[in-house]
Amino acid sequence: MPKHILEMRKITKVFPGVKALSDVELSVIDGEIHGICGENGAGKSTLMKVLSGVYPYGTYEGDIVFDGEVQKFHSIPDSEHQGIVIIHQELALIPYLSVAENIFLGNERRGSNGMIDWNETNHQAMKLLEQVGLHENPTTPVMQLGVGKQQLIEIAKALSKDVRLLILDEPTSALNDDDSEHLLQLLRTLKEEQGITSIMISHKLNEIAEVCDRTTIIRDGHTIETIDIDESPGIQDRIIRGMVGRDLTNRYPKREHVVGDEVLRVENWTVHHPTQPGRIVVDDASFTVRKGEVVGIAGVMGAGRTELAMSLFGRSYGRDISGHMYMHGEEIHARDVSEAIKHGLAYATEDRKRYGLNLIDDVRRNISAAALFKLAKRGWVNGNKEIKVAEEYRGSMNIKTPSVLQTVGNLSGGNQQKVVLSKWIYSDAEVLILDEPTRGIDVGAKYEIYTIINRLVAAGKSVIIISSELPELLGTCDRIYTLAFGVVTGEVPVAEATQEKLMTLMTQEKATKDKEVRA
């Protein structure tokens, strides 16, 4: 019988009107990496908040047994005191403070006189950075580092608190493949060398399969099962079955490919960085999109994918933009977003919370936000028609909300994304650029998003998908362009594309490009 470091017994958490968790069981063996899988809204994050003391003892039912003792956490410091540290999906670092200051924030290393001992702080920070394999000066401001490195700093911060159980909520969702691999390797190292137990929430099932010893599946607030991860090929499918409660024999819905005439053509598109003069972010990019076609843009993070899309969409990114854009063979000039929308372009951002939605407003007004002119006569909005439109989209897009007057911030990620898509579909766009359309949303909702994309192209629209998940591009696109360091390095019809081939093109560096200017 292996020793359990953590047992959560019959955890039930009720919010007004909703039972978020009911009798959830979770037991974690000392020294393992334990995965938690479940659709968005299944209750994973709620469970972790119960564990870490965000929801204090008394607001839930059931027992938390840590290290053989029933724990009554009243706050986050209580759980941290026991060595339980949670790293949230949205990183909680302060950009203007240095690496060392962030690591010891709230836990400052003081000298005998009560003042902060900077030498000691930086020295210890250095040692912690070494443990996580990060070679940075501890006095560097955090904002100068990429997301991958910031994630490592979060782990260093956890280590500084003598962590015994590390909880990571979607640790790799914002990382590229290299950084993800590094992070997962680090978890293994921490486990083997320091015996640190980890709980990892992830939507990336291949990561769960790769790094976890066991995984617990949660669905609709119930524990479905805990399974041992082995090498068997069917393991991912088994997890998916548990998560969605049905077989997803195909993760990508089938689609008839009926491709028509050219709709959008971009030629020699060059974009400079908005604040760093001389830095070219998109370099001489050219591509075409045809009617009824799904075109993929593959590239690692920082390749200029989002920058390309946003600069096309009414010059909302970059400066000194040059190049030509044609719709149906005629050159168009989209100098701002409203002109881009009028020309039939739409751009659904990769960061829907920051750039896509007004989270404090309701579903209805978010759906109409980009096309209020359709609801308005001489500047006056028809509020009743607006609600009717929103209701239509709630039905047709299967947005799960009790009412279209519900605040968008209260919806799950998948449903928020459906609101974003509704907004752009309602704007009557001909070409929809979807930037990471399935980031941070669960398998079931992903399938729905793919179905929506198929419905769009079947109706004669064109879709550009920007994604760092190659299987997703291979599963949904007709043609894929690869982007590397701001340069279009290849164009591959999906029939000829393989992950290896795309990856080669995505990492190819054009000889002329100056390496120094890209961080």
Next chain:
Amino acid sequence: MTGTANIRELLTRNLRTSGIYIAFVAIIALFAILTDGTLLSPGNVTNLILQYSYILILAIGMVMVIIAGHIDLSVGSVVALTGAVSAVLVIREGMPWWVGVLAALGTGVLIGAWQGFWVAFVGIPAFITTLAGMLLFRGLTLLVLSNISLSPFPSSYQKIAGGFQNGILGGPGYDVFTLVVFAVAVVGFAFSAWRTRRSRIAYEQPVEAFPLFILKLVAVALVVMWFAWQLANARGLPNVLIILAVLVIAYTLVTTRTVFGRHVYAIGGNLAAAMLSGVKVRWVNFGVMLNMGVLASVAGIVYSSRSNGAQPAAGNMFELDAIAACFIGGAAVTGGVGRVTGAIVGGLIMAVMSNGMQLMGVDQSVQAVVKGLVLLLAVAFDVYNKRRAGAR
């Protein structure tokens, strides 16, 4: 989705918005008792409207500025400057009253455009732009007035804010005309509520139960007619109340029903998302500041008319009262939330408190302390509510 909402739902659904009305009624009741009913006497009700009208006018513009995520600290100085411009033309140069009015409005447009330019197109935070404006326009006021007060205005100008519409239909001891105007307004309100209800039903949206709907109309009618009765028993219908009513109705419609109004909310709610949805953020910000300038000049006209002159120190601290009215009225410090009616009620709460305390003979210093605490508590209540809503 058809169905009817019951009373409890109506109250709890928007505690945040309905809370303020409850507080308003409570404060009125409190001061009515403390002042032995003087607060609600005909003369005092009229006086209350006249005395705080310019703050309410400022609050209408300010709430839009705050919804858009800005602030305007300059309105007090703008009130002074526009009043001064008007006074110089009408009193010193002897021009007719309407020239003064137009010049003041024109000054307001220029000031609004000036501040809008810096905020929207140059990107200076409104806090800084209007802090500069506060000094700038106060300085210009001193300059225009050569550092001395000007008075009195001719009676035609005084009537703008000090005049009444009464006696038109005569009346035995009370003004029939006032009652008729209010009765028409009540009927108009009932009719438009009825039409809204009908069209909501046509679009298959939930409406409140029919008896409740009638109850609400009757309650509104009773309160409004009582108010009219008080006015009719005093001096009749104040001109400034007509100005105020027109502004409140117009701006309620602008904020809730127009594309412009919706864009203001969108910008305050999430600037980046609004920009990426095709909202012309700069022009909307410019419009909001321009509008504030115009409303500040209206307030300047009303204030100069009521005080019968222009003083170098006019409008001092008005900005703070207007801002306080918005926040008491439920506007969010972070932008994106707020209502014109809320700001008006917030302003009226301040007005009733000041007026009530004055009637009781409370010391100025104590008045300031109480008003400060009320502002703090109102925002604390708002923050508490939001935290409770966000706890999920």
